[in-house]
Amino acid sequence: METALPITAQVIADVIGTEKALTLARATQCRSVYIPQRLNPSHWLVEVVGTDAAQKLIAEFPSCCLPLAKCSSVVKAKRNKRIAELSAEGLTVAEIARRLGINKNTVQTICYRMRFKNQ
CATH class of the missing domain: 1.10.150 (DNA polymerase; domain 1)
Structure with missing residues (x-):
């Protein structure tokens, strides 16, 4: 969604x-x-x-x-979707972080939450 x-x-x-x-x-x-x-x-x-x-x-x-409203929830949802796509392609946490320009710990946390949510 x-x-x-x-x-x-x-x-x-x-x-x-x-x-x-x-x-x-x-x-x-x-x-x-x-x-x-x-x-x-x-x-x-x-x-x-x-x-x-x-x-x-x-x-x-x-x-x-x-006026521009805060769009952080949309930005995060798009980021998380992209992380899921790259993870499904077999990229490592470090590769995903490097490609998206974000911290490895952020990627790791999101991947953990996605796995936990899908159990």
């Missing part, structure tokens, strides 16, 4: 997609984000979500301040 995004993040995801919305939430630390009226190629928004997604946000929300 997919974890639902908070409504404020879902509004943004409907415009630029879930992954980009989560990237934006992480980059802004789940604070409000101001969407400019015009796009400057060097604007931080372009660096975070790319030109295409930034243009879509500007077209939909010009000169708006958008």
